[in-house]
Amino acid sequence: MTKLPSLKGLRAFEAAARTGSFAAAAEELSVSPAAVGQLVRSLEEQVGRQLFHRINRGITPTEAGLEILPRLSLAFDELQGVARQISGAGARARLTVSAPMSVVSGWLSQRIGEFVTLQGPTDFFLRTDDDPVDFERNLIDIRMSYGRFHYRTHDTEEIATDAVYPVCSPDFLDRHGPISSAESMLNLPLIHTDWGPTAASFSSWRDWFEAAKVTPGRKTxxxxxxNSSMAALNLAVSGLGITLS
Structure with missing residues (x-):
């Protein structure tokens, strides 16, 4: 097993890299700037890599430092959360909600404020995940998914039904219009969304044409x-074709 570097050294590096100086890190950690500098130097010796550029009494993380900073910050945030949980200090309910990126960036993000207002102070952790998710491993309380066939062992409730429409940019319509019927779209560039084999269900162009009583044909x-509805919509906004949204 690889020997772990000094936890104090890692903490000193993370604080200095995040705050931008040894002095600010020292104030946060309640030690002297010299102590922070010594801890960082000892850490660099332990790992055998330089983590800061030191220029004119200033510091900037090296490439190696930048690589590890996000994970270190997340790790210390988790440790602080564990400490709060053990001590019970300032304990508040924590709700972990998981949803696809398209749901988070649109429908859900517009409604979180109303939920927090009604619920009161809540530690709200919003995750973006693709199906399927591991409820136990990721401590997920609520999962929002598209389709009805995932998580048969969990309680499920339908909260909305999609209405799917073909959409394109005004520029595309100027170049290829007028589009007067479903049949007229068969020979136009179509943008497809494929969420992969783990997706429970999704609307395809073939489904849409069949619902419109049009024989799709091979070109469909x-x-x-x-691989996401957001990406497909961005392609349509760029004038590259028609997508379903």
């Missing part, structure tokens, strides 16, 4: 493919 499966 050709065109640009994105």
């Amino acid at each position: 499966g050709h065109g640009m493919i994105a």
Whole structure:
């Protein structure tokens, strides 16, 4: 097993890199700037890599330092959370909600404020995940998914039903319009969304044409493919075709 570096050294490095100076880190850690500098130098000797550039009494993280900083910050945040949980100090309810990125960036983010207002102070952890998720491992309380076939062992409730429409940019419509019927779209560039084999269900162009009583044909499966609805919509906004949204 690899020997772990000094925890104090890691803490000193993380605080200095995040705050931008040994002095600010020292104030946060209740030690002297010289002590922070010594801890960082000892850490650099332990790991065999320089973590800061020291220029004119200032510091900037090296490439190696920048690589580890986000993970260190997250790790210390988790440790602080564990400490709060053990001590019970200032304990508040923590709700972990998991949802696809498209749901988080649109529908859900617009409603979080209302929830917090009604619920009161809450430690709210919002995760973006693809299906399927591991409830136990990631301590997920609520999962929002698209489709009805995941998580058969959990309580599920339908909260919304999609209405799917073809969309394109005004520029695309100027170049290829007018588009007067579903049939007229068969020979136009179509942008597809493929969430992969783990997706419970999703609307495809073939489904849409069949619902519109139009025989899709072989061309329906050709065109640009994105692995998320947001990416497909961005392609459509760029004037590259028509997508379902």
